[in-house]
Amino acid sequence: MTETLSTIGEMCSQFGVTPRTLRFYESKELLTPERDGSRRLFTRRDRARLKLILRGKRFGFSLEEIRQLLELYEIGDQQMTQLARTHELAEHHLAALIAKRDELDLAIADLRDQIGQVEGLLAERQKAAE
Amino acid sequence: MTETLSTIGEMCSQFGVTPRTLRFYESKELLTPERDGSRRLFTRRDRARLKLILRGKRFGFSLEEIRQLLELYEIGDQQMTQLARTHELAEHHLAALIAKRDELDLAIADLRDQIGQVEGLLAERQKAAE
DNA sequence: GATTACGTTGACGTTAACGTCAATCCTTTT
DNA sequence: AAAAGGATTGACGTTAACGTCAACGTAATC
Numbered sequence: 166m167t168e169t170l171s172t173i174g175e176m177c178s179q180f181g182v183t184p185r186t187l188r189f190y191e192s193k194e195l196l197t198p199e200r201d202g203s204r205r206l207f208t209r210r211d212r213a214r215l216k217l218i219l220r221g222k223r224f225g226f227s228l229e230e231i232r233q234l235l236e237l238y239e240i241g242d243q244q245m246t247q248l249a250r251t252h253e254l255a256e257h258h259l260a261a262l263i264a265k266r267d268e269l270d271l272a273i274a275d276l277r278d279q280i281g282q283v284e285g286l287l288a289e290r291q292k293a294a295e
Numbered sequence: 296m297t298e299t300l301s302t303i304g305e306m307c308s309q310f311g312v313t314p315r316t317l318r319f320y321e322s323k324e325l326l327t328p329e330r331d332g333s334r335r336l337f338t339r340r341d342r343a344r345l346k347l348i349l350r351g352k353r354f355g356f357s358l359e360e361i362r363q364l365l366e367l368y369e370i371g372d373q374q375m376t377q378l379a380r381t382h383e384l385a386e387h388h389l390a391a392l393i394a395k396r397d398e399l400d401l402a403i404a405d406l407r408d409q410i411g412q413v414e415g416l417l418a419e420r421q422k423a424a425e
Numbered sequence: 426g427a428t429t430a431c432g433t434t435g436a437c438g439t440t441a442a443c444g445t446c447a448a449t450c451c452t453t454t455t
Numbered sequence: 456a457a458a459a460g461g462a463t464t465g466a467c468g469t470t471a472a473c474g475t476c477a478a479c480g481t482a483a484t485c
Contacts, residue, residue, distance in 0.1 A: 174431065184432085189473060203433055203480080220402060223395070225355020228472075237409050252413045259406050265353070266399045272350060273392050276385060279367050283382045304461065314462085319443060333450080333463055358442075 170199065170206040180215055190218065195232055214238070224265065234258055300329065300336040310345055320348065325362055344368070354395070364388060 173184050190196045191205070195218055198205040207215075214235055221231040237255050303314050320326045321335070325348055328335040337345075344365055351361040367385050 172431080173433095183474080185473060185475085188434090193472095205432085220398065223355065223398065224402070225353065237406070248413060248417055252410065252417060255406060255410045255413060259403065259410065262399060262403050262406065266396060266403065268350065268353065269392060269396045269399065272354070273389065273396065276367070276389050276392065280382065280385045280389065283378060283385060287378055287382060302462080313444080315443060315445085318464090323442095335462085 169209060171212065173205050173207070176207050176212070176215070179212075180219065182215075182219075187215075190215070190228075193228055193232065195228065195235065299339060301342065303335050303337070306337050306342070306345070309342075310349065312345075312349075317345075320345070320358075323358055323362065325358065325365065 171179070173187055176182070176187055177184060187196065187205075187207075191198060196207070196211045196214060198207045198211055200206065217235060217238065218228075218231055221234060222228075226234070233254070237251065237258065301309070303317055306312070306317055307314060317326065317328075317335070317337075321328060326337070326341045326344060328337045328341055330336065347365060347368065348358075348361050351364060352358075356364070363384070367381065367388070
């Protein structure tokens with residue numbers, strides 16, 4: 166397979182982050198780029214993980230939580246003895262995501278109400294001004 | 296109407312927060328409790344706002360963003376001249392929420408995949424062990 | 426060979442969102 | 456009246472998640 170390794174600069178422009186951020190994530194063991202001497206080379210795996218990290222952040226998860234969740238995507242080389250635990254963790258996370266979506270749906274409905282009210286007022290003003 | 300004012304202690308047990316948190320929110324003008332001498336008395340309005348604040352936090356919004364969003368729920372006494380702006384802000388927020396939900400749906404689907412894979416492996420182990 | 430571009434490792438600074446602690450003040454209960 | 460329960464205002468501390476800056480290395484380019 167084509168190795169497609171990325172320098173830190175390439176990563177930054179592709180994902181809209183700073184070098185400091187990527188080094189910070191490495192220090193927290195969220196990313197584990199290879200090295201060419203001292204220069205970092207980010208792999209396909211790193212890019213996939215960064216995508217998940219940024220997604221997690223948008224949902225309000227902490228980096229530590231995200232680190233846990235990344236384990237789910239690292240099943241290939243896991244020991245069988247940990248599979249059950251992994252499964253449990255995944256189910257837990259799934260439940261959390263679904264709960265979050267349900268609440269989001271609620272929030273969206275609420276906001277739609279508010280907008281309806283505002284539009285009502287705007288329409289009134291229209292009428293009064295003609 | 297029944298005035299139902301709450302002390303800080305009541306608020307804390309009802310919402311699962313600390314006094315410090317409520318005072319902090321007041322300092323940021325997210326809450327504006329009345330006073331009985333120096334003691335804070337939280338109104339129905341404060342309770343409604345706190346509910347929205349905590350919801351917002353679960354979605355990963357900052358307190359400053361939440362402060363903006365709370366404006367949407369404060370339309371009654373607004374000037375007409377600000378209505379259009381409010382409307383725009385609301386639409387913007389709605390779009391953000393919907394985008395967030397779409398991404399959440401994606402994340403849920405991804406995770407379901409992962410769980411499917413784990414369950415597959417668990418089933419294999421079952422077979423191999425019989 | 427000097428400059429420019431891109432990278433590295435410290436190390437200290439910053440912001441948000443509270444935690445924690447001390448000193449003080451009512452108010453009610455013993 | 457003494458003690459206990461709940462509240463107040465500072466004020467300093469803490470953690471997460473980076474920002475910022477200095478000093479240095481290496482590689483290509485003018």
